[in-house]
Amino acid sequence: MLQKIKESADYIRPLMPNQPKIGIILGSGLGGLVDDVKIEREISYKEIPHFLSSTVQGHKGSLIFGKLNGVDVLIMSGRFHYYEGYALKDTAFPIHVMKALGVKTLVISNAAGGMNPTFQIGDIMLIKDHINMFGTNPLLGPNNDEIGPRFPDMSQAYSKRLIKIALETSAKLNIHVQQGVYMGVTGPCFETPAEYRMYHILGADAVGMSTVPETITARYIGLEVFALSVITDLGVVGQVEKASHEEVLAAAQAAGPRMVRLVSEMLPKM
Ligand code: HPA
Numbered sequence: 001m002l003q004k005i006k007e008s009a010d011y012i013r014p015l016m017p018n019q020p021k022i023g024i025i026l027g028s029g030l031g032g033l034v035d036d037v038k039i040e041r042e043i044s045y046k047e048i049p050h051f052l053s054s055t056v057q058g059h060k061g062s063l064i065f066g067k068l069n070g071v072d073v074l075i076m077s078g079r080f081h082y083y084e085g086y087a088l089k090d091t092a093f094p095i096h097v098m099k100a101l102g103v104k105t106l107v108i109s110n111a112a113g114g115m116n117p118t119f120q121i122g123d124i125m126l127i128k129d130h131i132n133m134f135g136t137n138p139l140l141g142p143n144n145d146e147i148g149p150r151f152p153d154m155s156q157a158y159s160k161r162l163i164k165i166a167l168e169t170s171a172k173l174n175i176h177v178q179q180g181v182y183m184g185v186t187g188p189c190f191e192t193p194a195e196y197r198m199y200h201i202l203g204a205d206a207v208g209m210s211t212v213p214e215t216i217t218a219r220y221i222g223l224e225v226f227a228l229s230v231i232t233d234l235g236v237v238g239q240v241e242k243a244s245h246e247e248v249l250a251a252a253q254a255a256g257p258r259m260v261r262l263v264s265e266m267l268p269k270m
Contacts, residue, residue, distance in 0.1 A: 002144060004050045004093070009100035011049050016101065017041045017065050020074040022270060023095075023103040023223075024263070025214060027079065027110035028248055030230065032256040034077055036264060037066040045078065048097075052080050052090060063094075071267040074103055081209055083188040088138045092217035096147070105162070105224045105270055107263060108215065111252040112208035113191065113243065114231035115200035116180055121234060122255045124262065125178040126166050127158050127227040130212050131204055133185045138213040139220055148220035157219050162226035162270065169266045175258050180205025182229060184212025190243040196235030206231060226270075228263075230255040 017040035026033055045051040045061040053061050060078040067073065076098075080091035095106065114123065143150040163179070170177045183204035185191075191199070191207060199207050206229050218225050232251035233243045 002146060005096045005100050007049045008051065008097045012043060012063065012097065012101060015041055015043060018067070018072040019102055020065065020072040021102065021104045022071065022107060022267065023074045023076065023098040023105070024107045025076045025079050025109065027210060028252050030109045030111070030252055030256050030259060031060060031077060032253060033260045033263070034064060034075065036260055037064065037068045037073065037075065039064055039066040041065040051094065052086055069264040069267050073267070074098060074101065079210060079214070082134060082186050082213065083209060088134065088136050088213050089141070092138045092213050095214055095217045095223070096221060099221050099223060103223065105226070106214070106218045108211050108225065108227040109259060110208045110211045110227070110229050111232040111248050112182060112206035112229035113196065113233045113235040114206050115196050115235045116178070116205040117236045119178055119205065119231050119234065119236070121231055121251050123178050123231040124175065124255060124259055125180050125206050125229040125231060126163055127182045127211070127229060128163065128179050129158060130182045130184055130215060131202065132212050132216070133183050133199070134212060135186070138217050148222070152220045154216070154219060157215050157225060159224045159226055162224065165266055165269050166226065166228070166262065169269070170262055173261055173265060175262050177262070178205070182211060182227070183207040185209060190233070191235055193235070193237070193240040196240060197237050199235075207235065228259065230259060
């Protein structure tokens with residue numbers, strides 16, 4: 001693992017135009033963020049040793065170095081999901097590479113189904129905590145203590161400091177935000193009404209098919225994490241409607257500009 005991380009990072013390092021401390025993972029339909037980025041270098045996943053390539057429509061596959069609101073960022077445009085058939089460990093591999101390249105803080109975005117009855121489609125939810133419902137974990141297997149601890153702490157997976165900055169920034173920009181618990185599931189089916197109900201009873205406000213393995217990996221290696229969901233469909237008792245990937249993408253795209261404004265305004269304060 002350490003060797004693979006080193007080989008990927010060694011390939012990328014000479015191509016880096018800047019030294020970003022902040023990494024950003026773009027979720028479904030949120031690729032519009034890239035339009036606001038002053039791109040300085042784009043590297044296709046295909047050319048990076050040991051990187052997987054994304055198989056999902058609406059997800060691209062490149063690392064982008066650039067500036068957003070004057071701040072150096074390293075963007076993963078396109079992420080890997082467990083439902084694509086990869087090992088969970090492998091979906092989170094790029095996060096190890098980001099750390100090897102100097103990233104300290106990870107911003108994660110996703111599209112999610114809202115189960116909290118006060119949520120509406122298009123809402124932005126700041127993730128306060130998560131529940132890992134994947135039934136597996138990206139850290140399974142022999143541990144390398146040089147990478148991270150065997151039993152990593154998850155008592156504050158999502159940085160309170162960054163949530164505070166997000167709340168102050170959203171108030172200043174007059175962007176309405178929700179806060180809640182994200183349930184990470186394998187997918188690829190959307191939930192049945194009974195599943196949405198169960199997940200809400202279990203303590204989650206939104207459900208999606210990513211982010212949890214990425215956060216676990218990032219915390220394991222000591223990165224600070226800030227994550228946010230765009231609520232793209234509702235899994236509220238009595239209101240569950242047919243969900244489709246197209247609707248999820250459309251709702252995420254509609255909310256995208258608000259999310260981009262929030263994140264880019266936060267960057268200089270992070
Ligand atoms: N469930 C799971 N994943 C999702 C959903 C959902 O309702 N919406 C967007 N991603």
